Amino acid sequence: MVDSAADMAADTVLYEKVALIGLGLEGGSMSHAMRRGGLAGHIVGTARSAQTRAIAAEINLVDEVTETAAEAVRDADLVVLAVPVGVMGAVAAEIAPHLKPGATVSDVGSVKRAVIETVGPHIPEGVHFVPAHPIAGTEHSGPRSGYAELFDNRWLLIVPPAGTDRAAVARLRALWEGMGSHVDEMEPDHHDLVLAVTSHAPHLIAYTMVGVADHLSRVTDSEVIKYSAAGFRDFTRIAASDPTMWRDVFLTNKDATLDVLGRFTEELFMLQRAIRMGDGDMLHEYFTKTRAIRRGIIEAGQDTAAPDFGRGVKP
Amino acid sequence: MVDSAADMAADTVLYEKVALIGLGLEGGSMSHAMRRGGLAGHIVGTARSAQTRAIAAEINLVDEVTETAAEAVRDADLVVLAVPVGVMGAVAAEIAPHLKPGATVSDVGSVKRAVIETVGPHIPEGVHFVPAHPIAGTEHSGPRSGYAELFDNRWLLIVPPAGTDRAAVARLRALWEGMGSHVDEMEPDHHDLVLAVTSHAPHLIAYTMVGVADHLSRVTDSEVIKYSAAGFRDFTRIAASDPTMWRDVFLTNKDATLDVLGRFTEELFMLQRAIRMGDGDMLHEYFTKTRAIRRGIIEAGQDTAAPDFGRGVKP
Numbered sequence: 001m002v003d004s005a006a007d008m009a010a011d012t013v014l015y016e017k018v019a020l021i022g023l024g025l026e027g028g029s030m031s032h033a034m035r036r037g038g039l040a041g042h043i044v045g046t047a048r049s050a051q052t053r054a055i056a057a058e059i060n061l062v063d064e065v066t067e068t069a070a071e072a073v074r075d076a077d078l079v080v081l082a083v084p085v086g087v088m089g090a091v092a093a094e095i096a097p098h099l100k101p102g103a104t105v106s107d108v109g110s111v112k113r114a115v116i117e118t119v120g121p122h123i124p125e126g127v128h129f130v131p132a133h134p135i136a137g138t139e140h141s142g143p144r145s146g147y148a149e150l151f152d153n154r155w156l157l158i159v160p161p162a163g164t165d166r167a168a169v170a171r172l173r174a175l176w177e178g179m180g181s182h183v184d185e186m187e188p189d190h191h192d193l194v195l196a197v198t199s200h201a202p203h204l205i206a207y208t209m210v211g212v213a214d215h216l217s218r219v220t221d222s223e224v225i226k227y228s229a230a231g232f233r234d235f236t237r238i239a240a241s242d243p244t245m246w247r248d249v250f251l252t253n254k255d256a257t258l259d260v261l262g263r264f265t266e267e268l269f270m271l272q273r274a275i276r277m278g279d280g281d282m283l284h285e286y287f288t289k290t291r292a293i294r295r296g297i298i299e300a301g302q303d304t305a306a307p308d309f310g311r312g313v314k315p
Numbered sequence: 316m317v318d319s320a321a322d323m324a325a326d327t328v329l330y331e332k333v334a335l336i337g338l339g340l341e342g343g344s345m346s347h348a349m350r351r352g353g354l355a356g357h358i359v360g361t362a363r364s365a366q367t368r369a370i371a372a373e374i375n376l377v378d379e380v381t382e383t384a385a386e387a388v389r390d391a392d393l394v395v396l397a398v399p400v401g402v403m404g405a406v407a408a409e410i411a412p413h414l415k416p417g418a419t420v421s422d423v424g425s426v427k428r429a430v431i432e433t434v435g436p437h438i439p440e441g442v443h444f445v446p447a448h449p450i451a452g453t454e455h456s457g458p459r460s461g462y463a464e465l466f467d468n469r470w471l472l473i474v475p476p477a478g479t480d481r482a483a484v485a486r487l488r489a490l491w492e493g494m495g496s497h498v499d500e501m502e503p504d505h506h507d508l509v510l511a512v513t514s515h516a517p518h519l520i521a522y523t524m525v526g527v528a529d530h531l532s533r534v535t536d537s538e539v540i541k542y543s544a545a546g547f548r549d550f551t552r553i554a555a556s557d558p559t560m561w562r563d564v565f566l567t568n569k570d571a572t573l574d575v576l577g578r579f580t581e582e583l584f585m586l587q588r589a590i591r592m593g594d595g596d597m598l599h600e601y602f603t604k605t606r607a608i609r610r611g612i613i614e615a616g617q618d619t620a621a622p623d624f625g626r627g628v629k630p
Contacts, residue, residue, distance in 0.1 A: 086595075135542055139609070155541070155542050157542070193531075194538050194539060194542055195542075197527070197528050197531050197539050197547070198528065198539055198542055198543050198546065198547040199546045199547060200546075201524065201527075202524055202546030202547045202549075202550050203546045204583075204586060204587075204590075205520055205524060205583070206546065207586070207601060207602055207605050208579060208582050208583045208586055209516065209517055209520060209579060210605040210608055210609075211582055211601060211604070211605055212512070212516075212575065212578045212579050212582050213512050213513065213608070214604065214605070214608055215578070215582075216508075216512050216575070216578070223509050224509060224512050224513055225608065225611045226470070227450055227470050227472070227509055227510075227513055228513050231513065231514045231515075231516075231517030231518045231521065231553050232512070232513040232514060232517045234517075234549045234552070234553060235517050235549075236605070236608055236609040237549070237609065238546050238549060239602070239605040239606070239608070239609065240605070240606045240609035240610075241602075241606075243598075243599050243602035243603045243606060244599060246598075246602055247595050247598040247599045247602065248595075250590045250598060251590065251593055251595055251598070254590055254591070254593075257590060258587060258590060258591060260527065260531070261583070261587055263527050263530070263531070264523060264524060264527050265580065265583070267523050267526055267527050268519075268520070268523045268576070268580070271519060271522070271523055272519075272573060272576055275519075275565045275566065275569055275572060275573060276569070276573060278566055278569075280401075280562050280563075280566055283558075283561070283562040283565060283566070284558050284559060284562045286522060286526060287522055287554070287556075287558035287561055287562065288558045289526070289529065290522050290525040290526055290529070290551070290554040290555070291554070291555045291556075291558060293525050293528070293529055293540070293551055293554070294454070294525075294551040294552060294554060294555035295555075296540045
């Protein structure tokens with residue numbers, strides 16, 4: 001039995017058999033990253049879509065592809081739910097009778113309270129449930145979208161319900177550290193609020209702005225796309241993220257997202273009013289403050305200072 | 316006399332003497348790009364700040380640094396106003412008596428109606444006024460922030476007032492093509508509306524969201540920065556842009572920006588309501604549509620499909 005992450009060296013098999021339920025960006029990247037680190041003995045994967053399973057088999061994304069989640073989890077030491085948050089409860093109900101005693105069930109959902117409430121009740125006695133959330137993604141999806149470096153230097157938040165077995169938590173932490181992540185633990189409600197600010201509300205805002213531009217592009221004859229400047233281009237990237245995943249995020253983190261959006265609207269009205277009244281000093285002061293926040297993020301090592309994200313430019 | 320861009324080969328000196336008023340990201344990048352293409356015989360630059368002038372001289376950003384704009388424009392064949400839109404009128408008044416007959420005055424402002432109205436009246440008879448806007452930038456500013464590739468494959472919009480000399484337009488077009496840009500012409504009001512959609516409103520929204528996060532970060536103990544996820548990180552980059560430049564953009568493109576923000580707020584309320592009512596179908600349909608718009612931008616060659624902008628990842 002392993003008690004802390006420090007006890008586990010890299011290139012150690014941490015789980016003999018890992019089952020990935022879902023083979024999109026996150027599940028696929030986990031497979032690449034576990035292989036890179038030699039962290040799993042055998043990786044089984046499954047997906048609801050026959051096409052996804054066929055592509056996964058064709059590109060050798062995992063060691064074994066099964067048709068059903070029930071088959072995939074048989075004898076697995078670690079089961080990871082890498083499906084949209086809205087279907088995790090149904091998947092948990094399906095796999096529950098087939099889980100091995102002593103196994104760990106985890107997930108990669110962007111919302112944690114809803115996952116704990118819908119998955120938790122299905123987990124049998126003797127199986128460990130350790131919810132987790134890798135703060136890493138791209139706008140791409142599907143079995144070809146994953147890559148081994150996705151989690152490098154990104155945060156992984158473990159959100160264990162009260163009374164979770166500490167050894168199971170430590171082992172999962174070691175796995176994620178082996179895949180390149182920094183790992184922290186957090187309370188579920190706090191997680192959902194922090195993510196509403198840093199990810200969920202910004203995504204909804206980006207979706208909205210791109211939708212507005214789409215209405216106007218009929219007026220402006222597709223010039224909106226042709227001349228898309230940096231601000232809008234970045235919004236479109238965010239707004240290209242997986243529709244099913246994001247629908248589920250908003251529906252399952254409703255309260256925190258609506259709270260943050262309410263604050264956002266108030267603040268936007270204040271700035272709109274400053275524009276209307278010609279209050280340049282107020283705008284300048286506000287923009288100077290937000291620039292300082294950016295510096296904080298670069299100093300925290302969570303982004304690059306390369307101009308334009310290094311979009312093929314030489315600084 | 317040159318009649319069309321096609322008549323002008325690359326590595327041809329298009330202007331014997333170019334004066335850059337302002338040595339920040341845009342002015343500095345123009346100097347690098349003109350040198351790369353061998354497009355200017357002699358490049359003079361000036362800036363209001365003594366520190367900027369000293370740095371420009373130290374790093375050899377231009378061939379000659381002058382203390383005043385009046386000195387810089389003497390005998391110049393092309394004068395480019397690369398200062399915030401809010402001060403362009405004052406700079407035009409200052410340089411007007413010193414402009415050479417037959418010279419061209421242009422600019423790089425993000426707003427065009429206001430530039431035409433404030434700069435235009437100062438331009439003497441016999442001098443050509445050809446406003447322009449390179450749709451290219453980064454969040455960095457200052458004399459060290461420019462680089463020769465900034466304009467490569469980006470759009471440059473020329474917004475000539477009625478009756479502008481066509482040969483002067485053609486020569487400026489050739490300069491920008493030589494610096495790597497694609498060039499189009501546009502009407503000023505149309506330009507200001509398109510840019511309000513693709514750039515000005517998105518910037519204000521990003522500034523707002525980062526401001527909201529800053530309020531909440533006091534609640535969440537700076538975790539907002541520590542765990543900043545992709546959505547928010549991209550917003551902070553946009554919200555790190557030059558405060559003076561952006562204050563002036565909003566104050567001088569007030570009507571179009573407020574119009575677009577009004578549409579944005581309506582649309583956001585509709586999506587917020589869908590979240591509150593649990594209307595997953597509506598959200599999914601909306602997000603699917605915005606994903607398609609992203610594809611249009613990538614097909615238009617205005618962004619890369621590399622995940623996460625290629626932020627140090629291997630796709």
